[in-house]
Amino acid sequence: MGAGSGRRAARGSAGPGLTAPRCLADLIETFRAQLRDDPDVASAVVAIRVLLGFLKQDRGETIQGLRSSLLAAIDTLSRVDSSVAVSSGGELFLRFISLTSLEYSDYSKCKEIMIERGEIFLRKVSLSRNKIAKLCHPFIRDGAQILTHAYSRVVLRVLEAAVESKKRFSVYVTESQPDQAGQKMAKALRKLNIPVTVILDAAVGYIMEKVDLVLVGAEGVVESGGIINKIGTNQIAVCAKAQNKPFYVVAESFKFVRLFPLNQQDVPDKFKYKADTLKTSQNLTEEHPWIDYTSPSLITLLFTDLGVLTPSAVSDELIKLYL
Amino acid sequence: MPGAAERGSELSEQIEAFVARLRGGGERPRSEDTARQTLSLLRKIIAHGRWSRAGELMDLIRMEGQRMTAAQPSETTVGNMVRRVLKVIREEYGRLHGRSEESDQQESLHKLLTSGGLSEDFSTPYPPLRANVIEAINELLIELEGTTDNIAMQALEHIHSNEVIMTIGYSRTVEAFLKEAARKRKFQVIVAECAPFCQGHEMAVRLSKENIETTVMSDAAIFAVMSRVNKVIIGTKTILANGALIAVSGTHTLALAAKHHSTPLIVCAPMFKLSPQFPNEEDSFHKFVSPQEVLPFTEGEILAKINVHCPVFDYVPPELITLFISNIGGNAPSYIYRLMSELYHPDDYEL
Secondary structure, eight states: OOHHHHHHHHHHHHSSSTTHHHHHHHHHHHHHHHHHHOTTSOHHHHHHHHHHHHHHTOOOOSHHHHHHHHHHHHHHHHHHOOOHHHHHHHHHHHHHHHHHHHHOOSHHHHHHHHHHHHHHHHHHHHTHHHHHHHHHGGGSOTTEEEEEESOOHHHHHHHHHHHHTTOOEEEEEEOOTTTTHHHHHHHHHHHTTOOEEEEOGGGHHHHGGGOSEEEEOOSEEOTTSOEEEETTHHHHHHHHHHTTOOEEEEOOGGGBOSOOOSSGGGSOHHHHSOHHHHHHOSOGGGSOOSEEEEOGGGOOEEEETTEEEOHHHHHHHHHHHHO | OHHHHHHHHHHHHHHHHHHHHHHHOOSOOOHHHHHHHHHHHHHHHHHHSOOOSHHHHHHHHHHHHHHHHHHOTTOHHHHHHHHHHHHHHHHHHHHHHTOOSSSOOSOOHHHHHHOOSOOOOTTOOOTTHHHHHHHHHHHHHHHHHTHHHHHHHTHHHHOOTTOEEEEESOOHHHHHHHHHHHTTOOOEEEEEOOTTTTHHHHHHHHHHHTTOEEEEEOGGGHHHHHTTOSEEEEOOSEEOTTSOEEEETTHHHHHHHHHHTTOOEEEEOOGGGBOOOOOSTTSOOOOBOOGGGTSOGGGGGGGGTOOOOOBOEEEEOGGGOOEEEETTEEEOGGGHHHHHHHHSOGGGSOO
16 A cells, blocks of 8 residues: 555545446546547537536436536546646536536436536537637738737637638737647648748737737636636736737637636646646646736737627626526 | 508608618717607507517518618617617517516526527517517607706716816717706816817807806817816717727827826716627728818818818727716726626627
8 A cells, every 4th residue: 555556546436336447537538539539629628528428327316426426527537637628617517517406306307407408508619619700800900910829729710710701911929838839820820821920939029019919719717807828828918908909818608717816826736737747746836837817907808609708797707607 | 551551651761761861961960869769760660560570570670770870880879779679679578478587688608508408589479569569669768868867967976066077079968967066066167179170169158158167278288287177077979898988089188188197087978878889990980071170171282182081089998987977877887798788688789
């Protein structure tokens, strides 16, 4: 017995009954496989899809049992991918379960309704990117210079919609170290025939005077209306504010998360670092964080599938859901 | 039936006349009058139009609304009233259909998680719908009558004795606001004349008739005088969905000067001026009129060598505004999104 098996025991004992370890291990495999096969889908959606599958084959008889096995499943998923998106997807799913269970007291009926609603939710959510693109592309003028950060599929979809509506514009993408996600974004944009320039992360202050608007995605949208996004976003937002350039955020509504950070330190460590780093590192303060928090005062507008929101409207949406 | 055909053609004549008046420009119409005329016209369309289902009525209203807004895009009150009527129709239909008030029609995370399926289908015919909708529009018209008085009633809370108030141009709402306060308090008003049409002069004349100490000054002196001003109170043409203003040209300058001196900027505007549009290039709020006022045609040859513009409106971003006073009370610019969701339905934002 030691640290190793202790870890194994912890994972095993979190699940319900004898079938637990196999189920949860399958969960991780399914999650990884779905992420691989469908790189275009947001990781929160994959998480919800996987959890729905888990719900379908769950053989419990009570809501409590279901909740605890789901909590274990979400915990397992976050050990694979500890990003904000997976956490918000998981919390949304739990909320979804609670809301449905409040309406129906009979468990089997409840489960049927949950599965049905879950499918409808997944279908609606797959349309959200198109809704956002439709709302956002009118804000891109002909001849605009856009600055974006790292790789965001939603921003890509918005720019695609702008191209479809026959607008001409050019894009600056930050290289976004340490994983050079900006290069991936530039490649995808070149395929759409959009003139792209990759710039150094340090060159944002230099380029800001040439830019007409800044458009970024978000990994999570917090209660205050601020966002959690790839490291470097906060810098860009501060530069944009200093030069009076509009800073637009595009994010789907399932990324809304119940956090209220007041500064960078308030963002939980499990979001800042990758899951492997959290497990293996001795001293987290020596690791480089992957995300940062941008405060709502720096954001002009948020484009979501619930409509165009000012940052103050975001907390309203979250309250409507969670209270 | 000859009666119905006559009514039908009379109705389309009236709509044509209204559209022509909007497009024609000419004299600057009062926003309240435009709103009232739009509502009366829509009421006539509902009363005499040929429709049996709510869905058909909404399509009819939407079509007429598109025609009217296309005639003069800068008159946003027309579009706002059309959207109010559409919301009224949805509500009345919902009430007859038996849906509870709680189940909100708005998109929200909550709805995303708990809804069972398809969206509302307005195809069930209900005979009392016509009467109910007309009744609701009558209520709207009554509300419209009282807006200026409701705003003026709040004047005493905001204006105190011996204050120096600054305003720009001529706004009837601000005139009523200041007149109401003048009945009980003594204060001074500085009016920026608002070139090139100089409506500020008319405002100053009207205010001084009520024995309010008024000073008129040129727009260029706004910053110079601002350090002596306690409050800036202005009217506006439109309030946009992010809390920004489309107001008379010169207002942005006034707002920036006020921000620099940390002087509160109060906007008096009734709710029918709230438009669910965002400021972007697609919606052309800008209106240019003849540059005769800026540089008269009598100047001669030089006109061939230069470009002269005379824009009517200005954009004021929401950060510069302190408070909106409307007929439903005082609100911060960051709260506008909430007021909008109460007045209009998101599906109607695009007419």
